[in-house]
Amino acid sequence: MRSRLLCCMLLFGAGSFSSPLWAGTCTISALGLSFSNYDPTSSADVTGTGSATVNCSDTGVDILFGFSVSISLSQGSSGTFTTRTLKQGAKSLGYNLYLNATATGTIFGDGTAGTGTYAICYPGLLAPCSGNTGQSGQAYSVPVYGRITAGQDVSAGNYSDALIATVTF
Numbered sequence: 001m002r003s004r005l006l007c008c009m010l011l012f013g014a015g016s017f018s019s020p021l022w023a024g025t026c027t028i029s030a031l032g033l034s035f036s037n038y039d040p041t042s043s044a045d046v047t048g049t050g051s052a053t054v055n056c057s058d059t060g061v062d063i064l065f066g067f068s069v070s071i072s073l074s075q076g077s078s079g080t081f082t083t084r085t086l087k088q089g090a091k092s093l094g095y096n097l098y099l100n101a102t103a104t105g106t107i108f109g110d111g112t113a114g115t116g117t118y119a120i121c122y123p124g125l126l127a128p129c130s131g132n133t134g135q136s137g138q139a140y141s142v143p144v145y146g147r148i149t150a151g152q153d154v155s156a157g158n159y160s161d162a163l164i165a166t167v168t169f
Contacts, residue, residue: 026056026069026167033146038093040153047103048146052165056122058136066124067169069134071142072110072117073097074164081109086148086159093159095148103147110166118142 033050056069078085083094097108099116109115121129122136134140 025059026054026169028055028071028165028167029053030165033097033144035095035146035148038148038152038154040151043150045103045150046148049101050144050146052142052144054120054134054140054142054167055138056120056134056136056140056167056169058122058124062122062124063136064124064126066122066127066129068119068121069167069169070111070117070119072166072168073108073144074110074166076161076163078161081107081113081115084161084163086161088157088159091154091157091159093148093152093154095146095161097163098145098147101143101145103145108144 029052032052033048035046035048038046052071054069054071056067058067075081076084077087078092078094081096084096086093086095096103098104099106099108099118106116107114108118111117118132120132120134120140120142122134123129132140
């Protein structure tokens with residue numbers, strides 16, 4: 001009985017601390033994705049695959065209970081998730097980023113306007129995970145799938161966009 005009471009007091013006491021005791025620490029690398037050459041006369045969409053690397057470590061009591069992180073992407077220069085825009089000066093080329101390998105379906109965004117985020121669960125000693133499972137202190141590669149829709153009349157050149165990747169935990 002005495003050990004059971006001690007356990008309950010530890011859990012209650014840990015719950016009264018501020019959130020930094022519970023949260024892990026995370027870093028994310030720059031997202032990189034390149035498309036192959038786009039041909040405006042082709043009827044085929046152009047796809048590309050890239051990734052971001054997330055590295056999270058548990059601290060404090062999240063070693064016991066684990067924690068989850070969510071990775072989101074900004075809209076980019078277009079200001080909308082509907083069609084992101086690659087730019088070359090005043091010229092633009094529409095594209096988008098997706099959560100699945102077919103580069104269709106749910107747009108990789110911030111969870112608003114029908115977009116989705118990428119979730120990773122870091123298990124604790126007392127709490128298992130399902131789905132995308134990371135290991136504390138080890139790099140986790142977050143896949144990103146892109147598509148440029150065929151039929152856009154653009155001139156040759158290098159087009160780019162800048163997005164912000166955010167890890168929330």
